[in-house]
Amino acid sequence: MAEPTSSSGAVNVPPLLDLTIDNITPNTIRINSQSGDARLTYVMARLVTHLHDFARETRLSTEEWMKAIEFLIACGKICSDEFILLSDVLGLSLLVDSINHPKPVGSTEGSVLGPFHTHDAPLLENGSSMTSDPEGEPMLALCTVKDTKGNPIPGVTIDIWETDSSGHYDVQHAGRDSPSERCVMVSDEEGRFWFKGIKPVSYPIPNDGPVGKLLEKLKRHCWRPAHVHFMFKKEGWDHLITALYIRGDPYETSDAVFGVKKSLIVDLEKVDKETAERYGVMEGIWLLKHDFVLTTEKETEELRDKLATEALQKLGLNLKLVDHLPVPDLD
Ligand SMILES: [Fe+2]
Structure with missing residues (x-):
């Protein structure tokens, strides 16, 4: 034959x-x-x-297998972002980020990207307002981006996005005609960037689709603690996707998508008179201050390779790294 x-x-x-x-x-x-x-x-x-x-x-069982197939079909039908959500609630998103972007001690840790980043956020000058929500509690953010030795990194592109005061991202509103509560900034010569937004609020992840139903079945809530997303990009530097979480949120230790890390929890302050005059905001509004620390691509790559080699040795697998990814070692 x-x-x-x-x-x-x-x-x-x-x-x-x-x-x-x-x-x-x-x-x-x-x-x-x-x-x-x-x-x-x-x-x-x-x-x-x-x-x-x-x-x-x-x-x-055949019935369970069919249910799983139907679940995946339903995810695809409702919206392609449902798969990101599924990955998030299964802990896969955080796991993949942790494997790919390990952080040396002292650098800013990563967090989940989530499904609400867009590519149409406006590039704004430092000091601009990215909010159009009159109901939100005004917040001034004063941030820096530095390397692990404390040197400022100028020219970093930073995507920033958060929900409005109702807990919705702009893309969740029907009839969205322009971006809101999001912007792109570039760090100045001293590594600084600053903007006006609103105090973030906790919000439920979309729960009207298959992933929401799954959480309900598992008796899990669908809330995320209040946070602002940040994404840092500059050639030669590790691409950092992270978020800052506001201390004291009721969901701080039970984030539906596992994104919170202690190092990313911040205390909000109040803007004093001098700061208010300097940045042209009202005295007494919320103040978010944070220093982000980036690692170079090389630093991250070396650490990722080292951790990968150790993990594979522990598993007892005969593997080698090719282009920083494991393959069977047949040599
Ligand atoms: Fe978010």
Whole structure:
């Protein structure tokens, strides 16, 4: 009997017949291993292994399998951001960020991106207001961005976004015609950036879709503690996605998407007379002060490689890093 051929015509897999609970996994991995791309082969092999083990360990019922398929279809139908939300509530987003952007002690830790960053935020001069919400409690933010040695980093592009006082991002309002409660700034020669916004409020993540229903079933709440998002970009520096959380929020220790870290919790102050005059704001409004610390791409890369090597050794896997990602070490 002729052996089956792959789509590329290569004959390198045995006939896939009489597959069982016990041999389906190695055979699936073999048929997936023809691309010549070591990383793709490895990732697919691990995915299939864990997926199959999941089914074997849970004795996954046909009904449950179908429910999962329907759940994923529903996620895709409601909005593509539902998948980010799903990744967030499963803790995967935070895990991937932690693996990819490890932070040396003293640098600013990362947090979840969430589904509400947009690419149309206006580039504003330092000192500008990014709020158009008259109901929000005014807040002045005075920030710096420095390296791990305390030197200012000028020319960093910073995306900043938060909800309005009702706990909604602008994109959640029907009929949004322009960005609001978001902007892009650039740090000055002394690494400073400053803006006017509003005191952030806690808000529920979208809970009218499949992910919301899942949380309800799991008896989990859907709230995020009050925060402002920040994203820092400059060539040669590690891309930092983070957020600052306001101390004392009722959801501080139970964030629905696991984004809070102690180092990212801040105390708001009140603007004094001198600061008010200097920045052209009312005395007594909220003041957010924070010094962000970036690491270089090289620093992050070295730390990521070191942690990856240690983690793989601990797992006892015979792997090597190629382009900073593990693949089987066949040498
Ligand atoms: Fe958020």
